[in-house]
Amino acid sequence: MREELLRMERVVCISGSKVSLDRFHLNIYKGEVVVVMGTHDAGQQMLVDLLSGGAQPDRGRILFEEEAISLSNMDEARAAGIYSVLQGSRLVPDLTVAENIFVIRRSRRHHGIISHRVMERQTKRILDSVGMEIAPDTPARHLTVADQHLIEITKAMTMGAKLIINDDLRIPYTHREMERLHRMVRQYVSQGVSFLIVTSHNDESSNIFSIADRVVVIRDGQNVGELRQSDYNPTLLTNLVVGREFHFAPRKRMDAHAGEVLRVSNLCGQGLYRASFSVHAGEIVGLLDLAGHANQEVVDILTGYAGEDSGTVLLGGQQVHFSGLGEAIAGGVGFVPALPVGLQLPDCMSAAENLSLILLRRKKHPPLLKLRKRSDFLLQDNLELLGLPGDAVDCPIHELPAAVRLRLLYLRWILGKCRLLICVKPSTALDVMLRDVAQSMLDRAAQSGMAVLVVSADPAEVASVCDRIAIFSGGQIKCILPRSEFIEADLSVYS
Amino acid sequence: MKQTGLKKIELKTIFATCFILQILLCAAILVLCLAENAHSHHRVTIVLSMLVLLISLLILMFFFQRMLWPMDRIDAKLNRICEEMPGDPFWQDIGGVDTTGYVLRHIDELFERVKAQSGRDYQAELLNRQAEFSALQSQINPHFLYNTLDSIRGQALIDGADEIAEMTEALSTFFRYSISQKGAMVTLAEEIKNVENYFFIQQFRFSNRFDYSIVAEDPAALSYYIPKLTLQPIVENSIFHGLESKLEKGHIAIRVTMTEKRLLIDVTDDGIGMDKATLEHLRSCLERGVPTGRGQGRRGTGTAVSNVNQRIRLFFGPVYGVTISSTPLIGTNVQVVIPLISDPAPKGGTHD
Structure with missing residues (x-):
């Protein structure tokens, strides 16, 4: 039996004259990584907006832990346990890592006293547990974008996140940083957190299932199909995403190179x-x-x-x-x-x-x-x-x-x-x-x-x-x- | 419409009365003021105003007592009836927040619930019968059929024609399951067994041009109940619309996922799929609960999925049912969502 963390039922979202999500349904179980994949305008962005409180569905309902929720801003999403770490997410550059994790949060229990010693010790412990070798007192602006994202995710974990939403984080990443991100996601998933990764990057040479448990394909805001590890086939995935049999245009290259x-x-x-x-x-x-x-x-x-x-x-x-x-x-x-x-x-x-x-x-x-x-x-x-x-x-x-x-x-x-x-x-x-x-x-x-x-x-x-x-x-x-x-x-x- | 009318009459009467009294008061004061010695009438003016106010209040009291308070009592009663009626809350935005508005809304709700309930019972019964009768169609005495099939099987065994024996047995089992009077709900295991049987028969017919896989992530799911003949029509559709005209070998995958409250069954084929317009048509048919009109040549297989969807919605409510997604030349996926039912009796809907 699997516990359903999130369930979207026949959600319709209309932005302007375009139907971004059309009777879209999605469910995410506890402790799994779901990748929602589609071409760049297939409606994933709206999905992120919906779940982080940036937009409301025009029809349909969203259930989180079997309760219907309506998120009207980011704080409500966070209170429910939904955190998003997106491409643009950054830490506050002039604060240290520890301060970013513990001070910058909208907590109710804030007595106005900050013990740097305790905070840094805690941060050290947390970072060690995920294998990140960053000193807690490093100012955030010295970190690479990838490290900042990893710390954002860690911070979300310390704040009790149940679902973490990522979009295409890979752009500023090196290959090795990508692997670190994947390792961290795997580790948190084993602790029962779920990840929703929204992407349009569909690469036939790298198996998406190295990170995903399920891939949900979305096209024109509609569900198109769902793949699991066992039925993975790169061509099939590409065809589903595009909506027809897709081949790259033949390359036209000249061999002789001039000066x-x-x-x-x-x-x-x-x-x-x-x-x-x-x-x-x-x-x-x-x-x-x-x-x-x-x-x-x-x-x-x-x-x-x-x-x-x-x-x-x-x-x-x-x-x-x-x-x-x-x-x-x-x-x-x-x-x-x-x-x-x-x-x-x-x-x-x-x-x-x-x-x-x-x-x-x-x-x-x-x-x-x-x-x-x-x-x-x-x-x-x-x-x-x-x-x-x-x-x-x-x-x-x-x-x-x-x-x-x-x-x-x-x-x-x-x-x-x-x-x-x-x-x-x-x-x-x-x-x-x-x-x-x-x-x-x-x-x-x-x-x-x-x-x-x-x-x-x-x-x-x-x-x-x-x-x-x-x-x-x-x-x-x-x-x-x-x-x-x-x-x-x-x-x-x-x- | 009616509600605003009532409100108007009620308020109009009150306001008209008060208004007339006010005018009378003003007139009286005016007359007194115009009189030579206004000063001496000071006291009379006050007394008169008090009197008019008192009368206005009395009239208001009268209206409350005779109209609004009884209305409240009616409303409370209606509310109680509504809550005791089965069915979903009926949401309708009616502008007014006064008592008559509430009463009317409750009457509407009651009406809708009664209507929905009786319609639901009737339709559930009807569809259930329809599902069985479409299997029975030719009205052959089932036992005659079983017995004949069994004799064919016996003869085939004697003659050493094992394939014929196997096929006859599969057919016999399939009919037995489809026409049996066992009731509307069966376990998922039984339904899957029937589907496997059906696959067996069809594989003969299509000379193994497709294969299938059935995966239940959690075997415990198999002991939960689903409406009878839910999966077989969907599989039938996948074979006839998806795989029949496909040239290469096809595959149908059935995957069962169980959550705390729901059972999700995915039937995926890698057949020819359907284009956007057909898909949209099919979806809207499912939504409106009408037969799809697809596959008219082949004894209405398109109707079957719509029927399955409707039966599920009538049994369990509109959040459950069948959803379809498809990509031309790539394949089709049908997802059936039903609540997790461990005991068929209370929710069985229709009784035999």
Whole structure:
């Protein structure tokens, strides 16, 4: 007999003109990890909102421990025992770990006296029990995002959480941090807590059941199916998520690589030692770091966010040093950060303006044509490539389909004719359809003669797009392998 | 509508009376004031006002006594009747919070409950019969059928045709189960045995073009009760709509999950599934409790799932029932949710 912790019955949620959840039902038993998976707009976000008190169901009911609940804010959710640790969750940066765990809570029993000694001893005990080697008096701002999330989860546990909700936490994580998160989830599950993980990242190469007990597939806000370990089959899961038989578009690559575009030699920076590699025109090179952030440091230096300690960067044969992203862009570097759609597509600009942002800012204006006209022309020329229906040209950016926005984001750099395109985790936390889009856009960028640099912590991600992969370990490049060798390489030695 | 009318009359009478009295008072005061020596009439004015107030109060008292208080008593009585009636509370938002509003709401509730109850009893009985009769359809004397099947089996054994014997036995058992007068509730184990029997027969027919698996996470679930012929129609649907036109080998998985209060049974096939429109149609049919009109050519198998859903809802209430999800070319999942019942008698609904 299994105890039901949460049960949603025929829940309907309407946001605007869209039905986010349509007669959705879900049950979570005590002590299990349920993953709700779907494409990025399948309604998982609404699910998180519902359970953390951010939204109310329009119909249907939610039962928690067999009692109907209605959560109107986060405090009510917490009082019931539902905690959410989401991508954006952070600790208070200027407080220590111990203070974050014990002081920042809305407790009724607060006498105004804080004993730091007791608090730190308690914190130490708690952290030891989950195998985290962090001093309780470390200020939170010194921790990585992953550690902050782990401490948030631990904090939720100390506050008596019964259900912890996570979304795609993996974006800023390294491979090793992901494993730590999984270990912690497993440990808490064995103590009877349940986890609801909401994700759109469906990766055929990594078994979702390494963390999940059950996977519930949601599409257009409706239940589509439920899988367990025993009926797991990556193709089936992908097909369920997408709603039809899904195949990645065939890769279009050219083999011969023209001249060298980027050459980095003996580059040193924070946590980065003597990195040397080169990228040719039309080539996609992956920088993989399973355990650290050395590859991120390379990106920071190339985009002018951080300064190099020593070493040289040659772009198109000339030594460059950028002191800011603007300079880097002017120097011919394109940059697509992780989860870029919200960041790099300003809502206040139309699709045409967004598309022409790079190209037209760079060129000198011909006197007779207005900027606006030119950007409209540019958009009209590329409608088909973007997959944008002609009548949706004037839509606000955020109302366009995600695939279109993603294409726009890459196309802008391709049209802008930059020499080097740097992408950070281009397919992490995207659903398969968007991953397909991202991959084909990377291919297109390479085909157009750009040198493409992909930074990632996920072996499957680099293996799927890159021609050569540089593997970092301990801040150094251990080896650079062509894709065929990389796929067969044993990566465990690098993590 | 009626309720606001009543309220209006009642209030109108009171207010009209008071209003007329007020006017009379004003008039009296005016007349007195206009008189030469207003000062000497001071006392008279006060006395007069007091008098009018007293009369107004008396009228109010009269109305309370004659109308509102009896209404309260009626309301209390109705409330008690409502609570004693079986059925779910009937929620309806009626604007008024005055006594008549309450009374009307209680009358409505009572009416709804009586209506629901009698409808439910009638429909439960009807559907139950229907489930049995659809199995009986041809109205053959069952014992004649069993005996004939048994003789066929005997002859087959004598002739050494083991397959025919096995098949005949399966068929005989299947009919016995479907037509038996055992009552509306059976244990899950019995129902699953019947489904296995049915699979056995169909596998013959489809020459093993599909296989099946039945998993009960907790074997204790098998001893709980479910309405008879709940699973077999769903499996039948999966075979005929999901697997029959599939080219490769198909699979049907039945999974039973038991929680503290509920029994969840999932029937999943990897057949051809259905498109969005069909699925939506099927769902709305389930919701409204009408036959789906699907599979008309094949003695209404579509009706069967709708029937199962309705029977479950009538037995146990609207939060239980059948839900369907499906993806074209990928497969279909049907989930049956019923409460955990360890003793069939009290909730059995209809008695034979």
